[in-house]
Amino acid sequence: MKHNVAGKKLGRNTAHRAALRKNFTVSLIKHERVVTTLEKAKALRPFVEKMITLARSNDAKTKLHRVRRAVSMLQDKSAVKKLFDVIGPRFANRQGGYTRILRLADYRIGDGGSKVIFELVDNNVLEQKMKAAEVDANAEPTEASSAGV
DSSP states (O other): OOTTSSSSTTOOOOOHHHHHHHHHHHHHHHSSSEEEEHHHHHHHHHHHHHHHHHHOOOOOTTHHHHHHHHHHHHHHHHHHIIIIIIHHHHHTOSSSSOOEEEEEEETTTTTEEEEEEEEEETTTHHOOOHHHHHHHHHHHHHHHHHHHO
């Protein structure tokens, strides 16, 4: 019987799960949206939400302690900087529920795992991609015309 067993093992040993948790959280913080499996998203959501909760408080007395805790958990200073400078203030007035899991219609080819998009709720990833595509589309005709000359 599985009484009082918290969390999923995800087919990994303890060290591998810890590394997965760190790397996944860092990727989510940097890109604000990742594609993963449903099981990983559900298992890692509590850790990600706790990290955002750690960063959203604006108490100057405990900020150094909170930053050091985040660095010790994530092992990536640039991700922690973005977490405290960008993501934390964005969710300062939100009581929880910082992430969203969107199921995709397709499955992974190798093992048939269900794919999901795991993202932060108030992100602007799509707008940034559209602007980048616009810039690329505007830049291509000028390069083509100069290459033909």
